[in-house]
Every structure is written in structure tokens, then in C-alpha cells.
Amino acid sequence: MDGTPRAPHLHCPGTARELLTFHAQVFGCTVELATFQEFQRTDGPADAIAGGGLSLGPVQLMARGAAGDEPPSALRG
Secondary structure, X not given: OOOOOOOOEEEEOOOHHHHHHHHHHHHOOEEEEEEOOXXXXXXXXXXXXXXXXXXXXXXXXXXXXXOOOOOOOOOOO
16 A cells, blocks of 8 residues: 555445534534535436545545445445
């Protein structure tokens, strides 16, 4: 690895906004969001999150809405 920090990137079933907002509050980060409409995507609801992430905080996390036939992330542990 080159030493560049890696950020988890989750595909959410319509919950990316809630996931990122919750974690931003927990960790004191800023949320950055872009909708399908802003990306001119038509494969999901206009207000769905096409890409988003946390910034200005101690953790890195990225998420977006799963669209079309994409499966959402499945976390087990």
C-alpha cells in the first residue's frame, strides 16, 4: 500500500443520507452529499444520494444509494 488512507464506500438501499448524517453527528464530521438529480442520473429517485461522504473529522466514510440492479453492501460480523 502507498500510505494513502482508505475509506469504506457503502452502497445503501435508500439510506445513504441517514447513514452519513448519523455518523457525522457521532464523530463530529461534516456531511457532503450529491443527489442523483445533481449527477443527472435517471436510474433512481432524483433525491437519492449518488455520492456522499464525511469530511473534517476523525473518520472517513463514503456512501451512495444502490441503483438499478446493484446490490446494497452486506456487512456481517
